[in-house]
Amino acid sequence: MKPTKTPTLILSFFASFAIYCQSENTYSIPELLTSNSKEQITITKDWERKRRKEIIELFKTNVYGSFPKQEITVKSNLISEDKNALCGKATRKIITINFISKKDTVRADLLIYLPNQTKIPRPVFLGLNFFGNHTIHPDKNIPLPKGFVKNNAEFFIFDNTATNKSRGVRANRWPVEHILERGYGLATLHYGDLAPDNPEKYQEGIYSLFKNESIDQTGAIAAWTFGLQTAMDYLVTDSDIDSEKITVFGHSRLGKAALWAGALDERFSIVISNDSGCGGAALFRRKKGEDIAEINKLFPHWFAPNFHQFNKKENELPVDQHMFLASIAPRGVYVGSAERDLNADPYGEYLSLYYASPVYELYGYDTPQTENLPTINKPLISGKQGYHIRAGGHDMSRFDWESYLNFADYYFNTY
Numbered sequence: 001m002k003p004t005k006t007p008t009l010i011l012s013f014f015a016s017f018a019i020y021c022q023s024e025n026t027y028s029i030p031e032l033l034t035s036n037s038k039e040q041i042t043i044t045k046d047w048e049r050k051r052r053k054e055i056i057e058l059f060k061t062n063v064y065g066s067f068p069k070q071e072i073t074v075k076s077n078l079i080s081e082d083k084n085a086l087c088g089k090a091t092r093k094i095i096t097i098n099f100i101s102k103k104d105t106v107r108a109d110l111l112i113y114l115p116n117q118t119k120i121p122r123p124v125f126l127g128l129n130f131f132g133n134h135t136i137h138p139d140k141n142i143p144l145p146k147g148f149v150k151n152n153a154e155f156f157i158f159d160n161t162a163t164n165k166s167r168g169v170r171a172n173r174w175p176v177e178h179i180l181e182r183g184y185g186l187a188t189l190h191y192g193d194l195a196p197d198n199p200e201k202y203q204e205g206i207y208s209l210f211k212n213e214s215i216d217q218t219g220a221i222a223a224w225t226f227g228l229q230t231a232m233d234y235l236v237t238d239s240d241i242d243s244e245k246i247t248v249f250g251h252s253r254l255g256k257a258a259l260w261a262g263a264l265d266e267r268f269s270i271v272i273s274n275d276s277g278c279g280g281a282a283l284f285r286r287k288k289g290e291d292i293a294e295i296n297k298l299f300p301h302w303f304a305p306n307f308h309q310f311n312k313k314e315n316e317l318p319v320d321q322h323m324f325l326a327s328i329a330p331r332g333v334y335v336g337s338a339e340r341d342l343n344a345d346p347y348g349e350y351l352s353l354y355y356a357s358p359v360y361e362l363y364g365y366d367t368p369q370t371e372n373l374p375t376i377n378k379p380l381i382s383g384k385q386g387y388h389i390r391a392g393g394h395d396m397s398r399f400d401w402e403s404y405l406n407f408a409d410y411y412f413n414t415y
């Protein structure tokens, strides 16, 4: 049977499923617009008040866990501002985000560049970085991270401590000047400040503030996501920034966190996933590329412990990633894939976006009309959804950035 966006066959055991057969695989995906109590959702009010909330709860319980935010307080302080950064092109702000509990305080630095040539308030892209704020640009005034920095032999051997030698080593993925020239600001924080990406150490970041029992049902992605939300708490208070035009983005595992932040937090206007793959934009049930058992084996600390019970049991998971992308609706969502990034299952990433469309249709927006994977290097934009598959492998390239900036221009001019 040909997959359709409107499921035609519904089975009812546990939840409702629509059956899709692909030439290469047969699978059924959970019903997007049928509530837990089997009610059909046909209007946006019921989507917002009921089904979206149910979906978020299902993801919290079964996949990402809940971050126990009520047990800590967060205070952010602007610690420096230079209106003449990057040879006068930018205003650079450094904000310390303090996570405070009765036990201790953990700090993370938020780095912001805003374009000086455009009028205030400016739209901003917010994303986490892998190796420290100082690695995104050679700018000597970016403070070095104080906490754990992960090793990466591919680029540089860090000794778990950041040094001046690693300034700008990841600049190839962060075209800061270009983003500023396009009229956007950029805000970033180091994911290792929030939860070190290591199964033995991930509880040494903000999780060290909690009692063990408060965090035993969650994982590192939930902590990275909370970091994005606390950065957002600051961004919306800064009068130089347009709080209605904040895009959250992320590459790979940080794309998973960006999507989860976008799903949870309706203040993000656009949500961008770059090569986020398994546990990000890709449909679990296709079982192409990385699967649940593999990701849980390699990265046992990323997801909620409950998620491990779905190893090799994709079909028993009560959600799939079309529901994840749909929970961003009616805001903008853009998925970027790469042709050679088969581990991330580019077609599965596209299908999630495609199968999320019924929710955008409830709102009356145009949606992607083909289940076929779009042509390489030709971004597809329909209504509030965007997708591209570019030539090349797992990376965040200039083409990806250009496409995201173009989508943001289109989106903010249209909606």
Ligand code: GCU
Residues within 6 Å of the ligand: 251, 252, 253, 254, 275, 276, 277, 278, 290, 295, 298, 343
């Ligand atoms: C690994 C992992 C992916 C992840 C990627 C990354 O390849 O298996 O799930 O997205 O790392 O974060 O770079």
